[in-house]
Amino acid sequence: MWTNALVPRARRLWEELARVPVSFPPPGGVKVVVSPRSGLCPVGWVGVVALGGSAIATAPSESAAAIVRDAWGQLPVSAVANGELVRRVPSVGQTLGPATLSYVSPAGFRPVSSGTVVMEQLPSAHPDLRILERAAGPEDADEAALGEIMSPAFVLRDHGQVVAAAGYCVWPGRTAQVGVLTAPEARGRGLARVTGSAAVAHALSAGLLPQWRARPAASRRVAAALGFEELGSQLSFEVAAATA
Template identity: 30%
Template sequence: MTLEPGSVAIIQLAWARRLGLDDDAFAAAAGDRIIHADDTARTVQFIRLFGNSALVGPQWALDAAAGLPDGELAQHGTLLTLTRDHSGHGLGASALFFADDLPLRQPSGELTVSQGSPEAVELEAFCPPDDVNEVSLSDLEHRFTIMHMEDGRRTPVACGAYTEWEGILAQMGVLVAPQWRRRGLGSLAASVAAHEALASGLTLQWRADVSNKGSLALARSLGFTAGGIQTSVLLG
């Protein structure tokens, strides 16, 4: 689906605030890279957003990156090299997707959804640690867990969740138990969470590691629009 014209400005505003920039930083960039020095930062971040880019971190990192094109800074290996002497280590590169509306996915039968934390925690116990860490349900305030009923017992099988960024964006995540994947439950859980967020007046954001083909494909299948990339390293 295509974003409404005003949605891009809303997304850029949220990211500008998230990065500690002026509200109009992305809108005023006109294709020039935004440079923001923060010598107290524990990360170095490069963001490419709807054609404009920003590099945020300590001054020494900005100096080291001077002259490098955006395409190189978007590579996680480049930021690791630049920060090697400061114990930079991986946070990775994530593709950014956005939506201001999505088609509503309808379940084929009766659906039981829990908004409790214990169910989401139980679901995480069924999933590989890498998946749990990438989605990080514990960081997503609003959780909608699909429950499977069998022999009177409720088992969590998928969870769609979001948390608010700057009161503007709904940062989303979806986790599905391995044995329940490839059945459309991820799409269904994402749709439930997404429409709750949209009903609250938020614009949707989806971040997926650039190597996570499943998450990238799910974002596209749901109707999200690609908007950029975020590459980050954590400083030692």
């Protein structure tokens, strides 16, 4: 198992994104800190990341942090990023996630070849990517965030149109956040695996840690096919008294 090697690197990313000094506690523990500028969640929300059997959480205020600590009480780590359980807490408002956090090592990576299909590389600002985003719809386009990638976009075309694309942003801790997008009419053909594989290979060659953050089951299956290990989850939610 490569989990032991991947977890510390993944944790360093989220500890840095917390934007206040915090470390993941020993297995089974949850550390809640106040961080109004946290990168774990939208501004004013609570962000939770569980990785490797323990979790950290950021809250926008001390009052919100107290509510979170009281609500969780003796809950196991597996429950603190469980969207259904968190939504049962009376003071919790909107939620985002949970998203599964998956990572892959060079040894664990299982590349997928494009075969006879020609793989192209495009800049993130290329208009053909915007056409793909409009075809996929705003929710899927926002999830993939191809407009924010720092790598080339690795794309496949069908009859001249880009029908699948993947790339990555470089996050703190030399982490490559991978984004993949496929046009609705081209799904189910394995194209996400092909473009995703190209993006992951590019990230690994640069010495980066590929991260696959996904909510849809289909996206998680693509990550698993490429050798990613599901090591944790991320959840964000509003607390009613956070601004009180």
